[in-house]
Amino acid sequence: MENCFHCGDECKTVINHHNKSFCCNGCKTVFDILNDNDLSYYYDIEQSPGTTPFFKEGKFDFLENKEITSKLLEFNEQGTQVVSLLIPTIHCSSCIWVLENLNKLNPAIKTAQVNFPKKTVRITFSSEEITLKNLVVLLSKLGYEPYISLDDATKKSKKTDRSLIYKLGVAGFAFGNIMFLSFPEYFEVNEFWLDKFKSVFRWLMFAFALPVALYSGQDYFISAYKGLRSKILNIDVPIAIGISVLFIRSTIEIIFDYGTGFFDSMSGLVFFLLLGKFFQKKTYAFLSFERDYKSYFPIAVTRLIKINLTIKEEQAQVYELKKGDRILIRNEELLPVDAILIKGNALIDYSFVTGEAEPITKTSGEHLFAGGRQQAGSIEVEVLKPVEQSYLTQLWSNEIFSKNKQSHFQSLTDGISKRFTLSLLFIAFIATFVWLFIDSYIALNVFTSVLIVACPCAIALAAPFTLGNLLRIFGRNKLYIKNSAVIEQLAHIDTVVFDKTGTLTTNTKNTITYEGISLTEEEETLLTSTLRASNHPLSRSLYAILDKNNIQPLDTFKEDIGQGITGKINNQEIKVGSFGYVENKNEISQSKAQQRTAIHISNNNKYKGCYVFYNEYRDGVKEVFNTLKKNYNLVILSGDNDGEKEHLKKLLPKNTTLLFNQKPEDKLNYIKQQQQNGKNVLMLGDGLNDAGALAQSNVGFSISENVNIFSPACDGILDASKFKDIPNFLSLSNQGITIIKYAFIFSLIYNLIGLGFAITGHLKPVVAAILMPLSSISIVVFTTLATYYIGKKLLPKKT
Template identity: 45%
Template structure:
C-alpha cells in the first residue's frame, strides 16, 4: 500500500509536468494536475494539435489558477482596441502581444498554429527573445477579444495593461533587484559572523560562541539559497527540461554542492562550512546577471525608440510647408504626404485622393482606396498624388521599427545569435568535463582539494563575458553609426557591410543632389499659367527630376490633379485644370529624342502634344569625387542610372576606367544586374534613393537608402543614410570592419581569462569566493574594453567627418 501511495504521489502532469496530488483527473492513460491542464489538452486534442507534446516533454504551463469569466470584456470597447491595435484595414487587424509564458519550441509551434484553433487568425510571428507574438487576424471572422481568450485558454495569456496603450512593456526584473539585496545583506553578515572561524586557530574563540555563529550563518544562508538563487535554478532547470545544457548549469552545481556540503559540516559538527563562499557566489553572480540584463535592455531600447528613421515630413503650418523630423510630429498636426511617400503616423484623411499601398504592412500588393474622413495607418505608401492627413497618434515609431526589424524580411540575421548559443552550450560541456577530470585527479592525490577546486572551476569558467562581448560590441557600433546618421537594420548588417567587395550606385538623387540643379527649358514657350500646371503635376512626385522641374516652374497654385499616375523609371501624368500632362522620358511621352542637350532630359506633353523638354544638369554632391577616387582602388564600382548616357564621360573621369556604367536602366534591369553580380560571387552594396531601386536594394547583400528632405524610406533597404553623410561611406565600412576585430579581441581576452582562471582552479589555488568575485569583474572588464575600443573607432569616424563635412553640424564623437 505504501508503495502504491508513493507511486501516486510522484505522478506528473501530462501537460505541465508538475506533481499530481491524485490520479482522479485523467483522460485515458494521461494524468493531469488540475482541470485547467486537462481542458487545454482537450482543446489541443480536439483540433489535432497534440504534436505540441511530442516536440518537448510536458511543455505546458500550469493552469490551476482559473481565469475569471469576462475578464477580457473590455476588449469589446472600440476606444480601447483602437489604441491596442497597430494596423487595421477592411479585412485585417494587426496586434502585438507580450506573452510571458513562452518558454520552449513547443510554445512557438503551438502559437504559429493558432489559426487551427481560431480560423480567423491569418498569421502569428513569434519573437522568442522578447516573448512577443505579432498576430494578424480577419475581423469579420474573429475579434480581438476572442483571440485573447483563445490564447488564454491554451495557457498563453497576454499581459495587457494601461501601459500597453503607450506600447510599453510591463516592468520586469524588479525581483532580481530584491534577490540581489537579500543576497548582499546575508553575504555581508555571514562574512562578519565568520570572523571567529578565520581566527579560530589562535585559540581565542569560545567553542560555544563559534557553534552559535555557525548556526546563525546557516540560517542566513537559507534565504539566499531558496530565494536569491532562484533565477539560476529556474534557468538551469528550464534548459535541462528541454535537453539544453545552458550556462547556468555549472553555476547551479557550484551553489548546490557548496550549500549541501556546508549544511552537512555544521550539523555534523565537522566544520563551519562554506556559507560565505555560497552566498558570495550568488551575490556576485547576480551582479553579473543584472549587468548583462541591463546591457541587453539598453541595446533593445536604443533600437526601439532612439534609432528613429532619419526621415522628415512636410507639416502644414499657417499655410506653409515646414519640413519636420518625425520625433517632432504631434497629435493634430496636418501632414502633407507626397506621392510615393511613406505615411509615418496614424491619421485621418482630410484632403486629396488616397490610394495606399500597405504591402509593407500586410504583404499584399493591391492598393487600398481611402476617402476623406477615413483612418490611414502608418506604414502605408501613397500612390496617387498628394494627400493631407490629420494625425491622431504620435508617430508610431515602435511599430514601424518592429516592421523594420521583421524577421521575414531578412532571415540571415539569426546566424549571429545561433553561433553564440552554440558556443555557450559547447562551453558548458567543456567546463563540466574539466571539472570531472579535476575531481578524479584530486581524488587520488589530495581529496581535500576536490571541493574548492571543482567549485572554483564551475564558477570561474562561466562564459557570460564571452557571450556578452559580441552583443555589446554590435549594439555599441550600431549606436555610433546612428550618431553619424547611418541607421542599420540589425547587427547582421554590420557584418554584411564589412564584407562588401562591389559597390553599386544609383545616379540621380544619389551621386547627384536633389537640390541646386541647373534647369534649361527647350521648346514651345511656357506661359505663367502653363508653368503653374506643370508645377502642380511635378509637385506630386518625389523624384529628383520632378523636384527640379517644380523648382524651375515656381510655386504651384492650388490646382487639383486628377488621375495622377507615376510609372517608376518612366514618368508621371495627370489631369490639371482640364489639360492632360505628361512629364518623363522620350518613350513615355512619345517624343522623338532628337533634341540635343547635356544632362538629363524630362519631356513635356500637353494633351498628348509635345511641348518641349527640360534639360537638367544636376551637380554632384559635395565630396563625391573624393569618395569615388578613394573607393575605386579598393572596390569594383558600378553606376546604374535610369537617365541617358549624356554624363558618361564625366562619370568615367571620376570613377576610373574599370568602373561599370549602365544608363537607361529600368528597376527590373537593376535587379537583374545585382543578381548577375551575386551569381559570380560578389558581395554587393547597393546605394540608392529608394524610389526606383527597391528590388535592387532588397536583393543586394546590403542595401542602403539615402534620405534628404523627403519621406522616401523604403523597407527593402538594410540601412538608411542621410544624404549629406555619403562622403563618409568608406569610413562607415572601416568602422564595420573594426567591429569584427573588436569582437575577436574581446573573445580572445575572455578566453584568456577563462584559461588563466582554470589553470589556478584545477590546482586548487583559487577559492570559490574569489572565483565568484572575478566572474562579474570579467564581464565588467569586457564591457569596458569593448566600449573603449568602439569609442576609439568612433572617434576616428568623427575626426573624418569633421574633415570632410566641416560646414555641417556634428554630433559628439
C-alpha cells in the same frame, strides 16, 4: 500520482485520452485542437509546456461593442484588423511556437508575432471571418487568455519590469558585504579572526549569499534547465553549474568548518553577469526607436501652414506633428499618423500593415490609418493624433520586411558555449580521476575548483557590450541601424552597390536648364501640380524651382517607378519623365536624349521639351570610392541613361562596374545574382526606386536628405551629410567584430590561468575572488575602451 501531458500539473482526477493523461477537460480539449491541426510539435519543443485553460463563458461579451473594439484595434481597414494583446501566460518557446502558428488553427488569422520579453502577441486577422471576441475566446481556450484592460483602450500604459534591477541590487549589496566580511581571510588577521568572529562572519556571508543564489541567479538556472530539456547546451549551462558548485561547496566548507568558501566569488560572478544584462537592456532601450523618434528616424513630413492668407510648405519632423495640423502626403509617401482626408484622390496601400497589396480608394472626410502608403498623387490630410512612435517601430520590424539573417556571433557564442561546457566537464573528470590516485582528499576539491573557476561569464559579456557600444556610436554619427545583427552582417560585406540619383548626387545643388517649346501658364501649372505629387529626387529638384506657380489638385495621377509620372486636370494630360516614357518621335533624336540626364515633357502626347540636369555629386564621392576599392567590389546601378558615364569613369576607380537604364527589378535581380555567386552585398539607395534591391541585399541602407520617404525594407537610414563616412562605418563594423574575438581570447586566457590553479589543487578563495570578478571587469572595460577608441579614431567628430 500522474502528471498532465499538457500542463505538467499533478492530476487529481486522471482523464485518459490517446494513451495520455490529462488533469482536466480543458487540457484535453487543447491537446485535441493542436493534434487535429497538425500542431503536436508543440509538445516536442518543451515537455508539458501548456497551462490549464480556465475560461468563463460570457467573460468577453463586452468585445461585441464596436466602440470598445475600435479603441483596442491598431488597424481596421479592408476587412483586416490588427490587435496587440497582453498574454501573461507566455513562458517558453512552445508558447511562442503555438501562438505564431495560430493561422493553422483558424485560416482567418493571417499573421501573429510574439514579443516574448513584453509577453504580447500582435495578430493580423480577417474581420469578415472571425471577430475580435472569437479570437480572444480561441486564445483563452488554448490557455493563453489575454489580459484586457479597458483603461488601455484609451491610454496605453507601459508597465516597467523592474525585476532585473531588484536582482542586480540584491547581488551588488551582497557582493559588497561579503567582500568586506572576507577581509580578515584575505589579510590573514588570525587573532581577530580565530578568537572572536570567525563563525559569525562565515554565517553572515552565507546569509548574504543565499538570496544571490536563489533569487538573483534564478534566471540562469531556468534558462539552463530549459536548454537541457530541449537538448541544447546554451551559454547559461556552464554559468548555472559554476553558481551551483560555488554555493554548495562554500556551504559545505562553513558547515564543517573547512574554510570560508567562495561566497565572494559567487556573488561577484552573479553581480557582473546581471550588470552585463542590465547594460545590454539599457543599451537597447537607449537605442530603441520608441525612446526618441526625432533621434532615430530622420524622416520629415511636409506641413502646410497659413501665412498672410497664403499656404506655405515647410519640412517638419514627424514627432512635431500635433492634432489639427495639415500635412501633404505625396505619391509613395507613408502616412505617419492617423488622419482625416481633406483634399485629393487617396489610393492607400496598406500592405506594410496587412501584407495585402490591393490598395483602396478613400474620399474626403474618411479616416486614414498610419502605415498606409499613398499611390495616386498628393493628398492633404488633417492629423487626428500625434505620431505613435511605438506603432512605427512595429512597422519597421514587420515580418513582411524581415530577412532571415542569422546573427553570426550569437551562433558563435552558443557554439563556444557548447564546446566550452563539454571541455570543462571533460577536464574536471580527468583531473579528478588523476587525483584519486594521488590524493583522494584533494580529488573532490579539484573537481569543484575546475567547475568554479572555468565559468564563461566573460564570454557571455563580450558581444552585448561591444555591439551595444557600436550601435550607440553609429547612432551618434547619424547612421540609424535597426539592430545589432546588421553590424555583424556589415562586417562580412565584400560588394558595395550604389544607386546614382539621390544617392551619389544631391538634389539640393542641381543646375537645371530648359530646352524646347515654351510652356503656357496652364501647362506650367499642370506641370508644377504633377511634380508636387512625386517624390523622385529629380522631380523634387524641379518642383523647388517651379513651386511659385498656382497649384491645383489633380484629377488623376500615375507614377511608373523608374520611368515617369502622368498628371491630368480637366482634359489636359501631361507626361513627365524619361524620353521613352513621353514617346516623342519628332522634336529630338533619341540618341541625343540619352546622352544626358533630363526630364522630358509632353502635353496631350505632344512633345514640348526637356529640363536638363547637370548633376552635383556629393562631397567626398571620389574619396569614398578610392577608399572602398581597396577591400570591396564597387558597383553603380542607375535608372538613368548613360549620359554621365564618361564623367563617372573619370571620377571613380577603374574597377567600378557601371550599369545604366536599370529598372527597379533589374537592380533586385543583379543583387540576387551576385549573392548566388557567393557575394555579400551592401546596397545604398534612395529608398523609393530601390526598395526591392534594399530588401534583397544582405544589408540595405537608405540615404536620407530630409526626403519624406520611409522604407521599412532597409536595415538602416544614413543621413546624407554622413555619406563620406561610409568607409569608416564599414571599418568600424569590422574592427568591432575583431574586438569581440579578442575578448573571447582574453576570456580563454583567464580560464586557462584559473584552471592551472584548480587542477593543481591550489585554488584558494582569494584566488577565485580575484580572478573571477577581474575577468568580467576587464572584458567590460576592454570592450568599452576599445569601441570608444576606434569610434573616436574613425568618427572623430561627435554630432
